[in-house]
Amino acid sequence: MKNDSNQDRRGFLKASGLLTGGALLSSLPGVAMPFGSKAAGYHFSANDTIKVALIGCGGRGTGAAQQALNTKQNVKIVALADAYRDRLDDAYKALTERGAKAADGTPKVDVPEDHKFVGFDAYKQAMALADVVILATPPGFRPSHFEEAVRQNKQVFMEKPVATDAPGVRRVLAAAEEAKKKKLNVVVGLQRRYQPNYREMIKRIHDGALGDIVGGSVYWVSGGVWQKPRKPNQTEMDYQMRNWYYFNWLCGDHINEQHVHNIDVANWVKDSYPVSCQGTGGRQVRTGKDYGEIFDHHIVDYLYADGTTINSQCRHYEGTYSKVDEMFQGTKGKVDSFGQKSALLAYKGAPIYVHNGKNDGNPYQIEHDELFDAIAKGEYKFADAERVAKSTMTAIMGRMATYSGKVVKWDEALNSQIDLFPDKLAWDAMPKSLPDANGLYQIAVPGKTITV
Template identity: 85%
Template sequence: MTNESNQDRRNFLKTSGLLTGGAILGSLPFASQASNQPSYGYHFSANDTIKVALIGCGGRGKGAAQQALSTKQNIKIVALADAYRDRLDDAYKVLTERGLKAADGSPKVDIPEDHKFVGFDAYKQAIALADVVILASPPGFRPSHFEEAVRQNKHVFMEKPVATDAPGIRRVLAAAEEAKKKKLNVVAGLQRRYQPSYREMVKRIQDGALGDIVGGQVYWVSGGVWHKPRQANQTEMDYQMRNWYYFNWLCGDHITEQHVHNIDVANWVKNSYPVSCQGTGGRQVRNGKDDGEIFDHHIVDFVYADGTTINSQCRHYEGTYSRVDEMFLGTKGKVEGMEKKSSALMGYNGQPIFSYTAKPTDNPYQIEHDELFAAIAKGEYKFADAERTAKSTMTSIMGRMATYSGKMVKWDEALNSQIDLFPDKLAWDAMPKSLPDKDGFYPIAIPGKTITV
């Protein structure tokens, strides 16, 4: 994000033609496994233990690690990495307090002190000790962490979203191609893709049960998230890292960090990605110093190649109507509430075309780990989530570009944007690119003035 007066600081030259919409939008289905490329990462220790490293020890990281430990496979957490020692120590406490044991009686969380790594480069050392890595640091770090995991030939579970700007997306897409060549399994935390109700419903939608999808709406409207007060003598880098949700280089704004789930479902149902979008957004309620630089609401129309428009809404207003859901209209019927315990594809005559009732085992957060680790244990190459997750993340970033600028934004120009939000240097005394003014307020995008591509 930059203002027009600073536009000359940016290089807006288009990147290689390989990154234009035609190439990026191609080949939606999962890549064929009939490859002559070698496989990596399927040979474990003599007792067939799958060694796991957790990169990013916050709430999501701890949750993902516990789900990995809850699979049927012989899993051991062998390394932890985080920028902060206190978060690493908390994760270690949470992961060890259950006292989980492997079949041979050894602890399933076996992390000696020299396998605990702290700092901005800690991820490299932890990745080197594992067969599988869980990437759960704030999204701005995902491109570099994913690149390193692929470089070291590791299987990956990574949380969504996978980047916060177009340069990061391009890095993830390039690493995704390398992961495919190496047959490295990659699962991403867009868990609706692993939720049985969504799987069953979307399969039938794509088989034509609702006819042609001609419109829809996707929502993440809620009360918002936490703040962490600024501390005395705290560096700016430390403050932004502790409050990562409110800074775009780390979070991408909540249209990317949260709403990517629902946007991904729209792309899944349409089996494509938008060619353009326009929208509106701003700060109506959450507009204090501690709200960083993000908007508190975004409303975007995503337009697909066949002319279909899917409307997207996300907001952070306390005390208001909440909805996290998707609704799609077809020529034969409609669907909404796929997240609910019972849901149905409904004909316009009021009769269900297909219905699904959730089972007690339908936990998508656990299923994604169960399926990933089962494939790894069997030496199978089954999962290549990185490309589609990157493209759905890019869809959300394109939406942010539209709300911040007030302009119509096209896929190709968004993907090829040269605006890099990441700091030039990572150090506790280094300065991020977005800084507060003398009164403590951060620069906010102004539609009609702000340049985003």
């Protein structure tokens, strides 16, 4: 935004080119051979260790690593990487305190000191030690980290969203194509896609249970999240990294970081992506310097090619009505909620389908269960990156609309050359968005701010 006024497995790891320095299985048709070597045989064993590197050791990264350890496979965390040593140490402590052990009695968290990497380039070293990488840094780093994971032939679990600007989305889309060629599984943490009630209900919607979807609304309205006060003598890069949620190069605003979940559901239900959008937003409640440069509310109308409009709402207002859900209307019926009472309803109230979620399980765990099951079986099943990149672009396009006050079209948004990422990554380097003498950051002004 600028303002014009400023991824030791055998078998599958061989087949997909994942075994570091190893030969690629030549007997599988259609598998690329990045190492230019061949293997005479192919085998895998359920006892083989799947080595995992965690890139990004915050709460979500630590949770994702624990979910990997909770799968049925012989998973071990073998490397940790983060920009900050304190977050790496916190993650290591949290993971080791549970004392999880493999079938042979060895710890499932086996990260010696020389497998702990700190700094902006730490991810490259950690990835080199693993078969699978978990990418859970702030989303601004996702394009470069995903590119490197694919370059190193790693299986990937990465968190959403996958970029914060259009150049980042384009990088993820290109890396996604390369991951497909290499047959690397990629699962992205939009867990609703792995949640049984969403899967069952949306399958029925796609089978015509509600007729044609003609409208809908998606919501993430809540009280907002944490912020960390500025410390004396703290560099601007350190401050923004510690408060990543409030800076667009790192987060992309909460319409991207949080609301992408609901926006992705809209795209899933419509089985397409919007062609344009328009909306409004601003800072009404969270206006102080502690909230960086992001808006505290966004309301966006997304227009799809068939003429359907889906309304999107997200906001951060403490003490107000909260809702994180989706609802859709079809020519035969509707869905009012995907919550505990999720059902497809006829307009007179008669149920078309009621989901019994008694044994559904935790979707955050399911996505890891399915990914690691595929890896252990030598299967190529998951290619989430392209889809999530496009849902991320949908969210970014919404931000472009609310920041500018303009109608924004898909093609022009995706092709935007506005790059939010700093020119240099170093603790003494300056991000592109800087505070004024009063500690306030420049905020987008609809009608004046250029976003495409």
